Structures are given as C-alpha cells and as structure tokens.
Amino acid sequence: MDESGASLEAALRRASALREAGRYAESVTGYREVLARRPALPNAWYNVGWMERRLGRPEAALDAYAEALRHGASGPEEVHLNRGVILLDDLNRVEEALQAFNAALTLNPRFTPALLNVANIHEDRGARKEAEALYARVVEIDPGCWEGLARLANVRSGFRPDDPLLGQLEQALARSDVAPAERASLGFALGRALDSAGDYERAFAAFVAANRASAESAGKARAYNPAAHEQYVDSLIAAFSRVRVRRTATQAPPVFICGMFRSGSTLLEQALAGHPRVTAGGEIPLMPALAAQLAPFPVAMADLADSQLDALATQYRDGVAKLYPGADLVTDKRPDNFLLLGLAKSLFPEARILHTVRDPLDTCLSTFFLHLDHSMAYAKDLAHIGHYFRQYRRLMAHWKTLWPADIHDFDYDTFVRAPRETLEPALRFCGLEWDDRCLAFHERDSNVRTASVWQVREPLYQRSSGRARAYESNIAPLRDALQAFYPPAS
Numbered sequence: 001m002d003e004s005g006a007s008l009e010a011a012l013r014r015a016s017a018l019r020e021a022g023r024y025a026e027s028v029t030g031y032r033e034v035l036a037r038r039p040a041l042p043n044a045w046y047n048v049g050w051m052e053r054r055l056g057r058p059e060a061a062l063d064a065y066a067e068a069l070r071h072g073a074s075g076p077e078e079v080h081l082n083r084g085v086i087l088l089d090d091l092n093r094v095e096e097a098l099q100a101f102n103a104a105l106t107l108n109p110r111f112t113p114a115l116l117n118v119a120n121i122h123e124d125r126g127a128r129k130e131a132e133a134l135y136a137r138v139v140e141i142d143p144g145c146w147e148g149l150a151r152l153a154n155v156r157s158g159f160r161p162d163d164p165l166l167g168q169l170e171q172a173l174a175r176s177d178v179a180p181a182e183r184a185s186l187g188f189a190l191g192r193a194l195d196s197a198g199d200y201e202r203a204f205a206a207f208v209a210a211n212r213a214s215a216e217s218a219g220k221a222r223a224y225n226p227a228a229h230e231q232y233v234d235s236l237i238a239a240f241s242r243v244r245v246r247r248t249a250t251q252a253p254p255v256f257i258c259g260m261f262r263s264g265s266t267l268l269e270q271a272l273a274g275h276p277r278v279t280a281g282g283e284i285p286l287m288p289a290l291a292a293q294l295a296p297f298p299v300a301m302a303d304l305a306d307s308q309l310d311a312l313a314t315q316y317r318d319g320v321a322k323l324y325p326g327a328d329l330v331t332d333k334r335p336d337n338f339l340l341l342g343l344a345k346s347l348f349p350e351a352r353i354l355h356t357v358r359d360p361l362d363t364c365l366s367t368f369f370l371h372l373d374h375s376m377a378y379a380k381d382l383a384h385i386g387h388y389f390r391q392y393r394r395l396m397a398h399w400k401t402l403w404p405a406d407i408h409d410f411d412y413d414t415f416v417r418a419p420r421e422t423l424e425p426a427l428r429f430c431g432l433e434w435d436d437r438c439l440a441f442h443e444r445d446s447n448v449r450t451a452s453v454w455q456v457r458e459p460l461y462q463r464s465s466g467r468a469r470a471y472e473s474n475i476a477p478l479r480d481a482l483q484a485f486y487p488p489a490s
Contacts (some may be wrong), residue, residue, distance in 0.1 A: 008034055012044065024051040035067075042073035049082065056289065058090035077111050080104035084117060092323045094121060112138045112145055123155060131155050146172055146182035153189035159196040166193055173209075180217035184210050188371040195369070204474045207369050211380040214371065224377040224384045233391045237398050239298035240342030246306055246349050251317070254348050255430050256287075257333040258341070259356035260392055261376070262366035264412030267441075268356055269333040271423055272430070274438035279327040283334040286319045290347075291340055298342065313347040329430070336376075338392060341399045341407075351406065352430050355396065358412040360485045361468035364389055364478055386481020393485075413465045 015030030031048050035041060049064035065083050073079050084100030087093045098121055104114040119134035132155050138148035149172060153165055169190040172178060178186070187210025194203035215223065257265050273280035290312050294300040324330050335356075337344065344351050364385045372379045378388035400407055408429040415422040424434050468475060479486075 008038060012041075015044075016047075019047060019051060024055050027051060028055065039067070040071045042068045042071040045071060046073055046079065049079075053082075053086055053090070058086045061086055077104040077107045077114065080107070081111070081114050081117070084114070088117070088121070094124075097121070110141050112142050112148065115141075116148060116151065119151065119155075123151075128155060128157075146178055147185055150182075150185035150189040153193050156193070157196065159193045161197045161199055163193070163197070166190070166197070169193065180213045184214035184217060184371060186210075187213055188369070191369060200470045201474075204471055210371070211368065214374070215377075215380045218374040218377065218380075222374050222377050224381065224388075226384065226387045229378070229388065229391055233395050236298055236339065236342060236395060239301050240346075240398075240402065243402050244346055244349075246309065246346075252329060252431075253350035253352055254316075254320075254344070255329060255331050255352045255354065256337055256341070256344055257331055257354045257356065258335055258337040260338075260358075260363050260367065260389060261335045261372065261379075262370060263335070263356040263358040263363050264410070264415065265333050265335050265356045267412065267415070268354060268410055268423075268426070269331050270441040271438050272331055272427070272432075274441050275427065275432055275435045276437075277328045277432060278430075279324050279330045281320065281324060281330040281332050284320065284323065284330075284332045285334070286316050287332065287334065287337050287340050287344060290316060291343055294343075301343070301346065304346075309347055316347060329432075338396060338399075341403075345403055345406070353399075353403070353407040354426060354429070355407050355409050356412060357409050359465065359468070360389060360482045361475070361478065362413075362465065364482065365468045365471060365475060368478075382475060382478040383481055386478050389482065390484070416465060 011030060011034045015027050015034065018024075018027035018030060028048055028051050031044050035044055035048070045064050045068035049061045049068060052058075052061035052064055062083055065079050065086075069076055069079050080100045080103040084097045084104070087100060088097035098118065101114045101117045101121075104111050105118070108114075115134055115138050119131045119138070122128075122131035122134065132152065135148055135152035135155060138145050139152055142148065149168060153169055156165065159166065169186055172186050173183060173190065187206050191203045191206035191210055194200075194206055197203075257269055259265055269280045269282070272278045291297045293312075294304075320330050320332070321327075331354075338355070341353060344353075364382070367379050367385050368382055370379065378384040396407075408426060410426050411422065419439050420434075423438055427434060427438070
C-alpha cells in the first residue's frame with residue numbers, strides 16, 4: 001500500500017471511530033473527505049447516509065444511500081429499505097417510499113422488514129384487507145417475527161373469545177425467548193383483542209404485562225420521574241410568565257391541535273380536513289426540533305431577540321411547506337405540543353390552538369392501553385399517567401391565563417353526541433365556514449399515521465365514551481390520582 005492509500009485507510013479508521021463515539025457531524029465530514037478522493041466505497045456511503053438521517057438531514061441521507069447503491073453496496077435491499085423509511089417518516093413522500101420498499105422486495109421477495117412497511121402503508125390508507133394479507137405473509141415467512149404477529153392482530157377487528165389468533169398471541173407470550181420489546185408488542189395486541197372480545201379482566205392483565213415489558217425494554221434510565229417532570233413544568237411556567245408582544249405576521253397563523261394522547265386529536269384533525277382549505281399535517285416533528293435547537297430549553301428563550309424568533313418561525317413554515325407543498329392551511333396535530341405552546345405563541349403570536357379534551361379516566365386508561373414510544377415513560381403506570389395528567393392540566397391552565405382567546409377546547413365526548421354543534425365553533429375559531437364534508441371524514445381516502453387509524457374510518461360512535469367503566473375494579477390507582485377532576489356530587 002502506497003503512502004496515499006495508507007493515509008486514506010487511516011482517515012477511514014478515524015471517521016469510523018468518530019461514528020462509534022456518536023460524534024456524527026465530525027464523522028460525516030471525515031467520511032466525505034475520503035469519498036471525495038475515492039468515491040467507490042459503498043460502505044462509507046452507507047455510513048454517511050445512516051448518520052445524515054440522525055443529524056436531521058434526510059435529503060443528504062437519501063443522496064448518500066443512492067451513492068451506496070450506485071457503487072454496489074452489499075445487501076442492497078437494506079439500503080432501499082432505509083431510503084423508504086426516510087421518504088415515509090421524514091419527508092412524507094409516500095409513493096416514493098412505496099417504490100423504495102418494492103425495490104427491496106424485487107431483490108428479495110421474502111424481506112420481511114420491507115413487507116412490514118408496505119403493510120403499514122396499506123394500514124395508514126385504511127386498506128385493511130391488503131394490510132392483513134401482508135402481515136399474514138410475514139408470519140408465514142417467519143413464524144418468529146413477533147412484530148408481524150402483533151400487527152396482524154392489531155389490524156383485525158371483531159374478536160371472539162375463541163378466536164385462534166388469541167391462542168397464537170398467548171403461545172408466543174408463553175415462550176422464554178421473546179425479547180421484552182417484542183413481548184410488549186404482543187401483549188398490547190393481546191390486550192386489544194381481549195378488550196374487543198369483551199374479556200376485560202384478561203385484557204387488563206395483558207395490558208399490565210405489556211407495559212411492564214415495555215418498561216423493561218426501555219431500561220431504568222428512561223423511567224418516569226414525577227419530580228423532574230414537575231420541575232420541567234415549573235420551568236415552562238417561569239419562562240413564559242407573560243405575553244411577549246411582537247409584530248403581527250402577514251401570513252395566515254398556524255393551527256396547532258394538542259392535548260393528552262387519546263383525547264380525540266386525530267378525529268378532530270380528520271374532521272377539519274374535510275374542509276377544502278385544510279390539509280391534515282399529522283404529528284409534525286418541527287416544533288420539538290426547534291425546541292431542541294434552543295438548549296437549554298426553555299431557559300434560552302429569555303435571551304432570544306425578535307430576529308431570532310423570526311428565523312425560527314421561517315424555519316417552521318419552510319418545513320411545513322416542504323412536507324405539504326401548495327397547501328393552504330395545514331394542521332399540526334402533535335398532542336404533546338401542549339408542552340411547547342409558549343414557544344409556538346412566541347414564534348406565531350396569532351397561532352390558533354385547538355385543545356382536545358376527553359373524560360380524564362377514559363383518556364388516561366386509553367393511554368395505558370396504547371404502546372407509546374419510550375419517550376412517553378409516564379404511560380407505563382396508571383399512577384404515573386394520573387400524575388402526568390395533573391401536570392398537563394396545570395400547564396394548560398397557565399397557557400389559558402396568557403392566551404385565553406387563542407385556545408379553544410374541543411370536547412371529544414360532546415362531539416360524538418352532537419357533531420355539528422361541537423365542530424362548527426372549532427371551524428369558526430380557525431376562520432373557516434361550515435362545510436358538510438367535515439362530518440364525512442370516514443368516507444375520505446386519506447393517510448392516517450396514528451393509533452386512531454381505524455376509528456376515523458368509521459362513522460362517529462359513542463362506545464369509547466365511558467370506556468373506563470368496564471375496568472372499574474382495576475383502576476383504583478388511577479381514580480385516586482384523578483379524584484380532583486371528579487368532585488363529589490352535592
């Protein structure tokens with residue numbers, strides 16, 4: 001090896017060491033310097049693509065993965081898979097994502113990760129039969145793909161107590177070689193199926209075990225800390241203790257839909273999206289990303305000049321425009337943006353906030369029954385959910401003292417009983433006239449990427465209101481935590 005080759009090998013080793021140390025920006029720079037001299041290194045391109053995504057640069061990641069394919073990457077189906085995930089999750093380019101997943105399957109028709117993603121796209125579109133067939137295909141190819149089995153159960157509806165799929169889930173959970181994360185997925189699927197079958201005692205036991213497995217897979221470092229969360233809420237209230245007066249924006253104000261998870265936010269967004277001016281943005285990650293740029297947040301807010309806030313506002317608007325080019329009014333429906341309303345109103349003084357509310361017990365119990373990301377650590381324990389709910393209400397009460405006219409409560413339980421009477425004021429709040437198509441949300445062909453994907457495919461129903469009554473004997477810790485919201489009858 002000549003001196004030039006030795007120096008390239010040394011540079012590659014340095015870039016690799018930086019990658020393993022988690023210093024991605026420096027590692028990408030190192031890899032790109034090598035690739036500028038020797039571009040035919042598919043593994044280096046693959047590593048660049050992997051890191052660019054984690055650095056929040058999805059377009060650069062796509063380009064790097066394309067170079068890896070062009071230079072003959074081994075296992076090209078995995079490269080196509082990674083491209084598909086970026087196109088779907090980061091850029092909302094669903095058709096291109098589907099093409100990438102199908103390219104992977106052309107190379108390897110039994111590549112179950114790609115099959116799972118294609119099935120998930122069908123599910124988002126409400127194509128239940130197509131999704132179910134693909135999930136069944138995954139389980140046929142790999143009977144030990146527990147995620148595939150869980151998703152197969154989740155896409156099914158109308159379980160009977162003797163349904164064979166219940167037995168498959170229970171047999172899988174009885175194995176000793178199922179990892180905690182997979183055990184959690186199976187357990188939540190079993191709980192949902194038993195709930196559908198009306199076997200509430202066994203369903204609750206399945207949800208308890210599923211949350212325990214989820215907590216185990218997350219590790220103690222990601223456990224919920226009630227005191228720390230209270231301190232965070234305290235810091236938000238302190239940082240945003242008064243209204244910051246800024247010049248009025250000339251563009252239409254954003255509309256944020258937020259509240260507790262499982263409080264009806266997806267249903268509201270899909271109803272609004274029936275209006276010809278409204279595009280359902282779903283859970284847009286831009287506001288949390290902006291908060292992450294302001295570390296330590298919210299303390300850093302005190303030193304931001306109006307020009308910096310303007311730049312952040314432009315960054316948000318540009319991000320939304322890139323996700324939904326040409327859209328008129330895009331709803332940003334990320335429930336936990338209630339934590340960031342101080343930032344949202346600092347950037348957009350005229351922003352409209354639709355706050356979804358639902359019976360506290362039903363909301364919290366539905367949260368316990370949902371397999372949420374580990375970042376929502378509170379969701380794994382009933383008492384913790386109750387504590388988190390109290391802090392959420394405390395913070396929302398504070399926001400309402402600052403912007404009482406800009407926050408509209410939308411009550412899920414009232415909506416399912418009196419749809420137009422509840423929805424029409426929400427439309428007016430957003431500056432929109434009534435449109436009958438808003439109540440035909442279940443008839444539209446749309447992508448829905450939340451746990452409510454099947455609920456919004458049906459006409460309105462009231463069976464989720466009062467859901468907690470079926471579990472009354474199991475939820476004493478939750479009822480105790482929420483007693484302040486249920487004053488004794490006089």
